[in-house]
Amino acid sequence: MKSLHHVLIGGLLALALGSAHAAPRVGQPAPDFSVVDTAGQTHSLSDFAGQTVILEWTNHDCPFVKKHYVSDNMQTLQRRYTEEGAVWLTVISSAPGKQGHVSAEQADALTRDRHAAPTAVLLDESGDMGRAYDARTTPHMYVIDAEGVLRFMGGIDSNPSADPADIPGATPYLANAARAVLAGDTPDPAVTRPYGCTVKY
Amino acid sequence: MTQIWRWIPLLLWLAPLAAHSDTDPARSGEVEALHIRAELFSDAQRVAPGDTLTLALRLQPDDGWHTYWMNPGDSGLETRIDWTLPEGAEAGPIQWPVPEKLPVEHLVNYGFEGETLLLSDITLPMDIAPGETLTLGAHARWLVCEIECIPGDAELSLSLPVGDLTELSAHTALFQRGRASQPQAVDWPATFSIESTWLEVTVAPDRTLNPPLQFFPGHTELVEHAEAQDITLNDDGQLVIRQPLNVYFHTTPQQFEAVLRDAEGAWALTLTDGAEMPPEPPAEAPPGTSTTVLLALLLAFGGGVLLNLMPCVFPVLSLKALGLARHGGHRPHALAYTAGVMVCFLAIAALLLVLRAGGAALGWGFQLQTPLVVGGLAYLMFALGLALIGIVQLGAGWMGAGEHLTRDTGLRGSFFTGVLAVVVASPCTAPFMGTALGFAVTQPAPVALGIFAALGLGLAFPFLLIGFVPALARRLPRPGPWMGIFRQAMAFPLFLTSVWLLWVLGRQVGIDGLSLALAGLVALALGLWLWGLSQLSQQQGRPRLRTAAALIMVAALWPLWQASQLKASASMMTxxxxxxxxxxxxxxxxxxxxxxxxxxxxxxxxxxxxxxxxxxxxxxxxxxxxxxxxxxxxxxxxxxxxxxxxxxxxxxxxxxxxxxxxxxxxxxxxxxxxxxxxxxxxxxxxxxxxxx
Incomplete structure (x- = not known):
């Protein structure tokens, strides 16, 4: 029992020393970023002041991402909310050599072939933006309001499966949140479980 | 291995066929999917009506690949089985094996590598007839990952003949392995609570657990899976496990399953919300038990004794004590003095209790929240100091220097010295004993009054001792000319107390108010000086001098009253x-x-x-x-x-x-x-x- 106690105290120390990685918080200003898109243009959060910004982390080879592209769910959401005035940024944080990493040309081809409609696709090769947002999975969704305050983060819907057939029966968290923020309301829930593949930093 | 790979397409094509063509009805035949093989087994090869049999989904991912537990952790997806069963048959939940912690980048997943056996109990209805064949279908869906993930599924089915007697299958060893991989269900008391930024779990194991300990919550988005777990033993020998809350935590579950693993084994627990029982409201002071009340009384008594040494009390009381010691008949004086102290203390306490009962938001120290009282005490301290210096000769009843101590006036004097002691002590009681007395006020009235009475008894205690122990009185220094010097020296602690009170007043009413009060003090000094003159002067001038002195002293109160109406500006207050x-x-x-x-x-x-x-x-x-x-x-x-x-x-x-x-x-x-x-x-x- 004595040795257990020592080990336990060791664990406590480890906890105290362990660094807690900072995640963004709903209700707080969203982390700023400066990332190039597929056209070589640099985008910052401050460029979109006054507009609702939706962030989508993606990895085209991830089955959970495929679920939402094969079903046309993601493209529909992109189209609907960019038409309603939101900025939709698709972010690729896969490191070179890892799954989901693409060149600017490949990314544009993916957008074209899948009939996707984001405002821009950001190439976050360094993973800096992904880490700033603590993006964990693909897909992982964020909604930022016109004042730059993070209003929603988490999973795109309530069914964490890779099966497109599950989409119609799931609660569309991202769609609800985007609609609320565009209407000036507070999303509920504002935080949902992100599900999918691990972001390949 | 390479040969097997070549045969995969054929095996896939044959798989559904294998389920029925195999001579062993207790296995479905293996389905090969990308990076994983799946097969369904039964622990019975012939079943009887009403039987409960166990089926096992065996998953065999490739080396380095894994599937997920009921809580997959930060990413991933738990394996699911959808059953297609004969009417009336029911399937129980998956009996999960003990998971492994699988770190991926900065995240952590919970899952299984190697052969994974997911057991489920199937209860059959009574109305099946011997001779029938039962078809039990399982649609298994999983996510298999190395770093990249591939979702997969398999339709697996078993056709079991129904007989009068159950006949076990040849797969006993497989089911034994499956059960051995599961945690042991225990009913140890286990609760959880959601604190501000962490989950806290309290478990009371019925045995000693051996490190390393690992805790696996079976509920998603409850903890940050990658964060270290802080596991300690509390004083009651219970394990207390803390882990930071998941960033995506949103709803507190009523209860959840969890697995606790030590070096030797693993235990399955059901955790219930410990916060269901409302915590004791903090606003209510705990009702004093007899021991705590006794302790509080003792402490109050000790505090009262200590008060005698405070700078505001000591000068007055030391002189009174010396005066008493000089004369005979101490006891009545000591008692009168004690009565004065007690009456005054209890009066203040009763006033406070009555005001509070009436709804006034007052706490102990309330006397000092009123600028008029603070200023009045400063005046009193200053006047007493001047009196000790010798500007005026105060009567025996007041300072009890003893010159004119007679039995009649002296007893009354002793009583009022007691009252005065409490009044002069109050600037000291509030700061040094405010907390303790504040506690007393929240107690039921008899306890509260008892504590105040004990404090008073403590304050009076040295006098009682002198009064009732003649030997002690005899040991006091013999009075002599030194007493005059001592008395004058004692003025200075009083002046200091007065300075402190004036500082408090200054904080309350600002510099203008303080200046007014100081002007009042000068007037007070003038009045006292004139009064002192009158005591020395000839008979004829005396009444006029006294009238003037009294008028000036009363007038000295006016600037204080003016000052108390002022309020310090905001910059002074903070x-x-x-x-x-x-x-x-x-x-x-x-x-x-x-x-x-x-x-x-x-x-x-x-x-x-x-x-x-x-x-x-x-x-x-x-x-x-x-x-x-x-x-x-x-x-x-x-x-x-x-x-x-x-x-x-x-x-x-x-x-x-x-x-x-x-x-x-x-x-x-x-x-x-x-x-x-x-x-x-x-x-x-x-x-x-x-x-x-």
Whole structure:
């Protein structure tokens, strides 16, 4: 029992020393970023002041991402909310050599072939933006309001499966949140479980 | 292996066929999918009506690949089985094996590598007839990952003949392996609570567990899976496990499954919400048990004895004691004095209780929240000091120097000396004993009055001793010319007390008010001096001098009364330190935003508060910790009456200052800091509260 106690105290120390990685918080200003898109243009959060910004982390080879592209769910959401005035940024944080990493040309081809409609696709090769947002999975969704305050983060819907057939029966968290923020309301829930593949930093 | 790979397409094509063509009805035949093979087994090859049999889904991922537990962790997806069963048959939940912790980048998943056996119980209905064949279908869906993930599924089915008797299958060893991989179900008392930023689990195991210990919550988005678990033993021998809450935590479950693993085994627990039982409301003071009441009485008595040494009390009482010692018949005087002390103390206590019962938001120290009382006490101290110096000759009844002590006037005098002792002691009781007396006030009336009475008895105790123990009285120094010098020297502690009271007054009414009060003091001194002259003067001039002196002394009260109507400007009320001014709205707004806040409830007449600010709160260490943690520092000033602060104190079961409350980031239970602070203690507490 004595040795257990020592080990336990060791664990406590480890906890105290362990660094807690900072995640963004709903209700707080969203982390700023400066990332190039597929056209070589640099985008910052401050460029979109006054507009609702939706962030989508993606990895085209991830089955959970495929679920939402094969079903046309993601493209529909992109189209609907960019038409309603939101900025939709698709972010690729896969490191070179890892799954989901693409060149600017490949990314544009993916957008074209899948009939996707984001405002821009950001190439976050360094993973800096992904880490700033603590993006964990693909897909992982964020909604930022016109004042730059993070209003929603988490999973795109309530069914964490890779099966497109599950989409119609799931609660569309991202769609609800985007609609609320565009209407000036507070999303509920504002935080949902992100599900999918691990972001390949 | 390479040969097998070549045959995969054929195997896939044959798989559904295999389920039925195989001679063993207790296995479905293997389905090969990308990086994983799946097969269904039964522990019975012939079943009887009403049987409960167990089926096993065997998953065999490739080396380095894994599937997921019921809580997959930060990513991933748990394996699911959808059953297609004959009417009336029912399938139980998956009996999960003990998971492995699988770190991926900065995240952690819970899952299984190698052969994974997911067992489920199937209960068959009674109305199946021998001779029938039952078809049990399972649609298994999984996510298999190495670093990349591939979702897969398989339709698996078994056709089992129904007989009169159950016949076990040949797969006993497989089911034994499956059960051995599961945690052992136990009913150890286990609760959980969601604190501000972490999950806390308390488990009372019925045996000694051997490290390393690992805790697996079976509920998603409850904890940050990658964060270290803090596992300690509390005083009751229970395990207390803390892990930071998941960033995506949103709803507290009623209960959840969990697995606790040590070096030798693993146990399955069901955790219930420990917060279901409402915690004791902090505002209610615990009803005093007989022992705590006795202790409180003893402490109050000791405090009363100590009061005799306070700078405001000692000068008056030492002289009284010396005076008493010179004369015979001590006992009646000692008793009269004690009566005076007790009556006065109980009167103040009763007044306080009655006012509180009437709904007034008052706490102990309330006397000092009124500028008029503070100023009046300053005047009294100053006047007593002047009297000791010798500007006026006060009668025996007042100071009891003893010259004219007679039995009649002396007893009354002793009584009023007791009253005076309490009055002059009050600037000292409030700062040094405010907390203890504040506690007393929250107790039921008899207990509260008892504590005040014990305090009074303590204050009177030295006199009682002198009165009742002649030997002690004899040991006091013999009176002589030195007493005059001693008396004059004793004026200076009183002047100092007066300076302190004037400082408090200055904080309350500002520099203009303080100047008015000081002008009043000069007038008071003039009046006393004239009175002293009259005592020395010839018979004819005396009444006129006395009238003038009395008028001037009364007039001296006017500037004090004027001063008490003033209020210090805002800049005077708050220090120039980092502290913002506490208001209920401001605190509520910061709490709403999830900001960490340190609240300091203080008063200028509270010595403990001032000491804490000087020693701990106003140090570079704490200022740095406040800045680093982004903690907002709010200071509430109770130097003057403030019902909002009194209410706030009451919310935390307090009736006096100091009170330090630290609210952690992101909401949650505030922490009440001790009443004696050190910079390190405050810094550590701030770091805890500021942690996300």
């Amino acid at each position: 220090d120039t330190d980092a502290g913002g001014v506490w208001t209920p709205d401001r605190l509520a707004a910061l709490r709403e935003a999830g900001e960490p806040v340190l609240v300091n409830m203080t008063a200028d007449w509270c010595i403990t508060c001032l000491a804490n600010e000087r020693v701990a709160l106003d140090t570079d260490t704490v200022r740095a910790a406040l800045t680093a943690g982004g903690v907002t520092y709010l200071k509430g000033d109770w130097t003057r009456q403030d019902p909002a602060i009194t209410e706030y104190l009451a919310h935390y079961g307090r009736n006096g200052v100091p009170l330090y409350v630290l609210y952690p980031r992101g909401g949650g239970q505030p922490e009440i800091l001790p009443q004696v602070l050190t910079p390190g203690l405050v810094r550590d507490a701030l770091a805890r509260a500021a942690a996300p």
